[in-house]
Amino acid sequence: MSATSDRREIVVVGGGIIGCCTAYFLTRHPSYDPTHHKVTLLEASEIAGGASGKAGGLLAQWAYPSNIVDLSFALHAQLSKEHDGKNRWGYRETSCGQLVVKGRAMSEKTQKKEEGESLQKRSTAAVSKLKSAKIPNDLDWIEPDLLRAYESMSGPGETAQVHPYLFTTSMAKLAEEQGAEIILGQVTDIARPDDTVESVTYTDKASGESRTIPATDVIVAAGPWTRSILPEVPIAAMRAHSVVIEPARPVSAYALFTNIEIPANFNPAKKSRPTVAAPEIYTRPDDTVYACGDGDKTVPLPKTSADVEVDPERCQEIIDQVGSISDALRDGKIRTRQACYLPNCENGRGPLVGLTHTKGLYLAAGHTCWGIQNGPGTGKLMSEFVFDGQAKSAKTASLDPRDQL
Ligand SMILES: Cc1cc2nc3c(=O)[nH]c(=O)nc-3n(C[C@H](O)[C@H](O)[C@H](O)COP(=O)(O)OP(=O)(O)OC[C@H]3O[C@@H](n4cnc5c(N)ncnc54)[C@H](O)[C@@H]3O)c2cc1C
Numbered sequence: 001m002s003a004t005s006d007r008r009e010i011v012v013v014g015g016g017i018i019g020c021c022t023a024y025f026l027t028r029h030p031s032y033d034p035t036h037h038k039v040t041l042l043e044a045s046e047i048a049g050g051a052s053g054k055a056g057g058l059l060a061q062w063a064y065p066s067n068i069v070d071l072s073f074a075l076h077a078q079l080s081k082e083h084d085g086k087n088r089w090g091y092r093e094t095s096c097g098q099l100v101v102k103g104r105a106m107s108e109k110t111q112k113k114e115e116g117e118s119l120q121k122r123s124t125a126a127v128s129k130l131k132s133a134k135i136p137n138d139l140d141w142i143e144p145d146l147l148r149a150y151e152s153m154s155g156p157g158e159t160a161q162v163h164p165y166l167f168t169t170s171m172a173k174l175a176e177e178q179g180a181e182i183i184l185g186q187v188t189d190i191a192r193p194d195d196t197v198e199s200v201t202y203t204d205k206a207s208g209e210s211r212t213i214p215a216t217d218v219i220v221a222a223g224p225w226t227r228s229i230l231p232e233v234p235i236a237a238m239r240a241h242s243v244v245i246e247p248a249r250p251v252s253a254y255a256l257f258t259n260i261e262i263p264a265n266f267n268p269a270k271k272s273r274p275t276v277a278a279p280e281i282y283t284r285p286d287d288t289v290y291a292c293g294d295g296d297k298t299v300p301l302p303k304t305s306a307d308v309e310v311d312p313e314r315c316q317e318i319i320d321q322v323g324s325i326s327d328a329l330r331d332g333k334i335r336t337r338q339a340c341y342l343p344n345c346e347n348g349r350g351p352l353v354g355l356t357h358t359k360g361l362y363l364a365a366g367h368t369c370w371g372i373q374n375g376p377g378t379g380k381l382m383s384e385f386v387f388d389g390q391a392k393s394a395k396t397a398s399l400d401p402r403d404q405l
Pocket residue numbers: 013014015016017018019042043044045046047048049050051052053054055056057058059185186187188221222223224225226228229239240241242292293304305340341342343364365366367368369370371372373374
């Protein structure tokens with residue numbers, strides 16, 4: 001029997017974007033043969049229940065690490081073409097820029113609401129301010145009186161976006177359609193006698209029973225939880241909050257990195273306030289707007305994504321900040337207040353993508369703030385590590401987990 005026709009029991013641990021893209025590309029690899037290869041994806045709580053379902057979804061050619069960005073950016077476009085990503089997961093090209101803007105006080109907000117006065121009715125003078133500050137004309141949902149500067153970071157062709165939850169769950173579904181099995185269960189052990197993987201034990205979510213399945217290859221893609229399975233891996237977790245708003249009126253396609261000056265009277269109810277806030281704001285094709293704030297390390301990573309603690313105050317801060325620069329957002333409906341954990345490589349390098357010192361054990365984790373952008377590239381590379389023994393589509397030496405274990 002040739003190596004490719006040998007029976008392989010391939011287990012992917014983690015149903016975030018990295019695990020789901022890995023399962024997808026394993027089932028699309030030229031050597032994959034469902035009669036000889038079993039692909040099982042084990043997810044502790046819910047597919048895309050962590051950061052992969054709660055991220056912004058920006059894809060950028062200037063993301064990092066540069067050795068996998070181009071591959072992954074191109075794969076996003078290819079996947080969208082192949083599987084109708086435009087309708088299925090909101091893939092579209094988008095403009096991206098940095099915005100310096102002055103926030104309004106919350107009291108101003110209350111007054112405006114009560115008076116029913118809205119800056120939506122723009123005067124000619126207000127609109128001409130957009131031009132004089134070189135603000136794109138279609139960025140008309142940020143209040144022109146408050147704008148200080150805009151700098152384009154890239155145009156369509158260099159930046160795009162997906163809806164991360166829809167993309168990740170679609171990848172899982174597409175992998176399933178080609179024979180992958182998805183099991184909800186929390187991995188508790190990877191048996192590796194003689195430095196070779198042998199089996200994976202998990203607690204089945206539905207029954208609570210402990211089960212063990214054979215494994216020839218195990219890809220750990222557990223994001224910030226990687227350390228709870230492999231304690232030696234230097235990946236830490238950082239919480240971040242985000243909100244989804246249904247704006248009061250349609251808004252144009254932008255990903256904005258903001259820098260909002262917070263006035264002294266912003267929220268008199270709060271004793272301390274930042275002088276500058278920097279929420280990221282992404283408009284989405286489903287007519288919603290996503291905004292996320294800074295990370296925090298105040299609450300340690302809980303056992304599963306279902307146990308993540310959401311601090312309503314942190315969500316409210318984001319809502320107030322973005323509302324302070326845009327009537328469309330201020331007067332909109334809040335659809336979601338949420339939090340999740342970023343997987344950060346402790347030494348600032350990463351992600352860790354490839355083989356480990358243990359035969360049959362692979363790592364695909366630590367994608368920091370670019371896991372949505374780099375998900376498809378990582379998935380494709382992992383399928384090559386498993387079936388070809390090495391990465392073929394990109395040079396991955398700098399991401400080699402063995403250098404950090
Ligand atoms: C606020 C915010 C905004 C972001 N915006 C962007 C963006 O615009 N663009 C971009 O490219 N990236 C963005 N990111 C980063 C991106 O979300 C992450 O890099 C990416 O989601 C990480 O994916 P993952 O699959 O490694 O981890 P996760 O999504 O955390 O998935 C890991 C999965 O493993 C499961 N798991 C854990 N332990 C076990 C176990 N023992 N057994 C079985 N399963 C287990 C978990 O339940 C979870 O589902 C953002 C992140 C945050 C926090």
